[in-house]
Amino acid sequence: MQHPPVWLIAPALASFVAAPAFAVQYLDIEQVQKLFFPRADSFTPTPLLLTGEQKAFVEKAAGVRMRYARQPVWKASENGALAGWVVQDEVYGKHEFITYAVALDASGTVRGVEILDYRETHGREVRNPNWRAQFNGKKHGAPLRLDEDIQNISGATLSCKHISEGVRRILALHAAALK
Numbered sequence: 234m235q236h237p238p239v240w241l242i243a244p245a246l247a248s249f250v251a252a253p254a255f256a257v258q259y260l261d262i263e264q265v266q267k268l269f270f271p272r273a274d275s276f277t278p279t280p281l282l283l284t285g286e287q288k289a290f291v292e293k294a295a296g297v298r299m300r301y302a303r304q305p306v307w308k309a310s311e312n313g314a315l316a317g318w319v320v321q322d323e324v325y326g327k328h329e330f331i332t333y334a335v336a337l338d339a340s341g342t343v344r345g346v347e348i349l350d351y352r353e354t355h356g357r358e359v360r361n362p363n364w365r366a367q368f369n370g371k372k373h374g375a376p377l378r379l380d381e382d383i384q385n386i387s388g389a390t391l392s393c394k395h396i397s398e399g400v401r402r403i404l405a406l407h408a409a410a411l412k
Contacts, residue, residue, distance in 0.1 A: 256352040259360065262307070262334060265347045266319050269336035270309040273316050277308045287409040294373070294405035297398045304406060315339045318411055320403045324395035326353040331392060335368075335400055341407040343371045346400060356389030359396055373404040 260268070266276045281304040283291065288302050309316040317338040323330040329352035336344040346365045351357055358364065367383050379385050379394045386393050 256329075256350065257357075258350045260347060260349050262305075262319065262321055262349065265334045265336070265349065266307060266309065268347065269319065269344050270311070270316050273309040273311050275310045276319065277310065279306045279308045279318075280304065281306050281406070281410050283406075283410060290409045291402060291405040294408065295398070295402040297402050299402065306411070309336075317344060318407065320406065321349070322399050322403060324399040326351070326356055326392045326395065329353050331359070331396065333396060333399065335403045337403070337407055337411075341373055341404065341412065343368045343400065343404070345369060346396070353392065356386070356392035358386045358389045359392045361386070364393070368400050371400070371404065373408040375401070375404065377401040377404075 283302045288299055292299055305321040307319045317336060319334055319336050321334045323332050332350040333348050335346050338344050346368045348360045364386060377383055377397045377400055379397050383397045
């Protein structure tokens, strides 16, 4: 029996190990801002740098760790009045980050969640509008627990879980620093 040349073995093995990456940018932050606040006449960058006390509050209230004390936030205004906030965040899917944004009205209630960038090979179903609509109307203190008050999507469990945790964290962030 004749064996293949040794130089073919490594590329053949690599083709089985390397999974293709499918990074997709669905929206940018300006599109999300206009989507959730179509009548707003300004979006003012208001990046937050949380104090240690605020960070500890958010982590305890949300039940998840904050990787960074700095958070990208935009204040949406309509005729000079506060209309709400758009908060951009990232969570892990299974292997890669998912960039998403949460729109909050002036009282801190979720207006919507949108996926900006998805870099995973599986789990894109979190872009389903019906799945994301489960967050609408939620406020700080809502449990947002997967399989309890947020439905899971088979094949996207980690993405669902981590986005749910991220929204819970953003609601706590509003309570700590944006009220």
